[in-house]
Amino acid sequence: DAGITQSPRYKITETGRQVTLMCHQTWSHSYMFWYRQDLGHGLRLIYYSAAADITDKGEVPDGYVVSRSKTENFPLTLESATRSQTSVYFCASSETGGLVGYTFGSGTRLTVV
Amino acid sequence: QKEVEQDPGPLSVPEGAIVSLNCTYSNSAFQYFMWYRQYSRKGPELLMYTYSSGNKEDGRFTAQVDKSSKYISLFIRDSQPSDSATYLCAASGGSYIPTFGRGTSLIVHP
Numbered sequence: 001d002a003g004i005t006q007s008p009r010y011k012i013t014e015t016g017r018q019v020t021l022m023c024h025q026t027w028s029h030s031y032m033f034w035y036r037q038d039l040g041h042g043l044r045l046i047y048y049s050a051a052a053d054i055t056d057k058g059e060v061p062d063g064y065v066v067s068r069s070k071t072e073n074f075p076l077t078l079e080s081a082t083r084s085q086t087s088v089y090f091c092a093s094s095e096t097g098g099l100v101g102y103t104f105g106s107g108t109r110l111t112v113v
Numbered sequence: 114q115k116e117v118e119q120d121p122g123p124l125s126v127p128e129g130a131i132v133s134l135n136c137t138y139s140n141s142a143f144q145y146f147m148w149y150r151q152y153s154r155k156g157p158e159l160l161m162y163t164y165s166s167g168n169k170e171d172g173r174f175t176a177q178v179d180k181s182s183k184y185i186s187l188f189i190r191d192s193q194p195s196d197s198a199t200y201l202c203a204a205s206g207g208s209y210i211p212t213f214g215r216g217t218s219l220i221v222h223p
Contacts (some may be wrong), residue, residue: 012160012171031209033210040215041215042201042213042214042215042216043157043201043213045210048210058210063147090156090157091135092156096209097209097210098143098205098209098210098211099205099206099211100145100147100162100208101147101149101159101162101203102157102159102211104149104157104158106122106155107154107155107156109154
């Protein structure tokens with residue numbers, strides 16, 4: 001199916017564990033992004049990528065790692081999960097970099113206990 | 114202070130009303146302006162984007178940008194219960210990364 005898919009949709013993990021959130025897009029968009037959305041903060045950019053093997057930090061990168069070995073995949077790893085990383089995570093992609101908008105995935109709801 | 118400010122609401126209106134959703138921004142470099150709609154437990158969905166000042170219409174939705182006052186508006190005519198969602202404005206320019214407002218919750222009651 002064409003589009004942008006995130007997996008898993010829901011995840012519960014324990015403090016200190018490593019967890020990876022997956023993002024896959026089928027359009028071959030150059031740009032991909034990871035956001036977290038929290039009440040009172042709105043969407044905050046974690047990391048972004050302008051092309052395969054090119055990644056850059058956003059507003060809140062601490063505690064997260066990304067990679068982009070293939071254009072269509074952009075996984076986000078929490079190296080050692082903390083309760084403050086409980087959030088809803090959205091992946092997005094764009095051909096134009098975001099100037100005229102993104103397409104977002106459906107999100108991953110992560111709970112760290 | 115965030116570069117894009119948006120009243121979180123909720124804004125509650127009766128079905129059929131004209132809805133006005135607004136944002137202000139502070140960065141004069143912003144040239145592109147976007148509106149997203151987000152239903153509960155879903156990802157944001159791009160509704161419309163505009164470039165520079167002026168109006169853009171798409172069905173019941175009209176986006177308006179006034180760069181002189183740094184004001185962004187989204188008007189919804191003949192609002193429906195299915196329009197109940199959170200609406201996020203965003204702006205970009207200079208950098209291609211948009212800055213998002215925190216969203217306004219809209220409730221349209223039958």
